[in-house]
Amino acid sequence: MPAEKALQLDDVVFRFLEKGKRNVLDHVSLEIEAGGITVLMGGSGCGKSTLAAVAAGLYPENGGFMESGEIRLFGQPLKGMNQQQRAALLTLMFQNPDLQFCMDTLRKEMRFCMENLCVPPEQMDEKLTRAGAHLGVAEMLDRSLHTLSGGEKQKAALACLYVMESRCILLDESFANIDRSAARGILELLVRFKQEGRTVIAIDHRADLWLDAADEIVILGEGGRVKACGIRRENLAEYRQTFEENGLFYPQAPVRLYPPRPAGEAMLCFRGVNIRRGRPAGKKRGDRKEEEPLLLRQADAQFPRGSMTAVLGPSGCGKTTTFLAVLKQHPYTGSIQLNGRELNRMRPGDLYRQVGIVFQNPANQFITQNVEEEIRASLRVWERQLSEEKREQRVSQLLESYQLTRCRRYSPYMLSQGQQRRLAVLSVLAGGQKLLLLDEPTYGQDDRSSRAIMLQLRRKIEEEGLTVIFITHDRALAAVWADRVYELSGQKLVERNPGELCP
């Protein structure tokens, strides 16, 4: 008897607009065996997330148009099943850990899941306790979900899928926003799922984490079509070219493209800085402030001019808050100096003329509804003396240099993640800012697109003397690109050698 198939896609054609020309999934045929761990890989925009949603039946029900093709879950046609029947066979775990819960604690969320599948109420508590013990989530059952870290949230999401006992779990880039150690923890749990006879399908754009656990790696190309399958650790080397052609990171030791630059004089300097967790300045509730834990205690650091410094640390350890303090958006004590001037003595307007920041989610910082207008607005703020004509010239020039001319009339929200970040960098540097802070610059992007961004920054450093500080949980990223690395650990900023980050 041939092995049972968990998921079968047969010549699926799917696009978002019925009359549209571009098929997101273009004649995709794919079979995944039950009882294993399969990793689907593909570059940004190859339709892998859409594939997940289509396989789970979320599309075309929630939008889009399926022209042809058939999907089967464990041999049964997906069409005609309701959400309940589908969930018993296959459930999704999403990329954004914040957006997958509808209740406020894990206990309630797990109950919600079991209720959906008509689990008798008297069995719920037992299942819940068992899941808590088995997955090590017992202590967070009653904590408010929005206080959990990204990794904990993904663990919580997995616990929900566990109590639902669906036969197949599909992860849609669920490791993209959590740090390595958290991802490893979840991977261990997934291996246990497999041992219990469930099927795990993971969509990801990095293979290294999965190499030991995966039974098969499948590479998807343009339109979600299968480029290569049956990849395992043993035959990985044969597929190196396929990896690279599809913009995927080939698992190997990090290779530096630029030698580290010698440290020059400091542009930004921390001396004995204390930062507490808690609300941004101006909104603090006096008496509560003292109870907030310290994120930085008497921390010292030097960020040299004209170079790239990485700040490492697990998610939730206070990296972003440190950035906010540099922008005077979060209270701190001690001394932070920018170009030898005390931050406390600078007016915010003068400070922002020199420092720009790009947040984790660049969509948060767009102020207009048009790419071109976005840059024009920035120039209007920072370079008031520019004549209308000169300004237009600068706009086209800048768009050209960031390869955004093609989409100058688009809404910023319609751009891909990589383009959004490029636009954000462009618009915050339009005023000639000399220090750029980047919060997780590779968030939600594939290897090709994050490389493009880092390369561009590198070039700006070499040519224009820009200073870049970026925070990341990705050690390999820091090892490849940073000239200097600090790690936030034990409430201090500890300097590390970039060459020794990845053993």
Next chain:
Amino acid sequence: MKLERWNPSVKAGTILVSVILLSFQYLVSLNLTVFVLSLLLLLFCSQARPRQIAAILIPAAVAAAGLFVTGLYYSRGGSITDVQMDSLSAVPYAVRAAMSRNLYTASQLATRLLAYAGLGILFALSTDGEYFISSLMHQCRLSPKFAYGVLAAFHLLPGMIREFRSVRTAFAVRGIRAGALSIRPIFTMLVNSVRWSESVAMAMESKGFCGEAPRSYYTVPRVRWTDWAGSILCIGAIAAGMLLFRY
């Protein structure tokens, strides 16, 4: 009996009927009694903190005071603007006369508002939102789709507040001044929220939630005889007050 344990649907119905009853009468004493009893019940039979009660009562008291002054000066007993103003010495007397006629009307209006406020916080501060929604689902046939939609939206709020703050920070750093009510950061946040709500809805669906299919429930809020007893007691007391109280 704790007010929290009173079945929320029955409680809501009781409060609604009480409010309607109160709107048919003009008894200052009954209004005040309802108000004071609501507060006493909240203080001694619920877990509401006095601070919360005060926080809601202050605006209600201000509104009541406003209504009182309005009633005092401009009501059907004769507005003081109608009083003859030709002789200066007559003014204080005329004002006083108008006031004494209007004092009762003003008190009626102000105390009625207080009674409404009392009943309102009696419900609001002694009811758990989730319990209420769950009770609406079981006792009033609210569709689960709507009920869980409301819950999901409610639980997105902390995330939205965080998002809003980061949008404002981003704007400030880009040199864009955005006031507290400025539309731009709100627009950005709303764009995000639309996307968020879509994602959450899809997550719920992929967890097997669908509006039509039957689902089991961990707890089903029940209506016990004590719930009805409480309800009858409240409405009966107000009805009795309406018959017995004179002013």
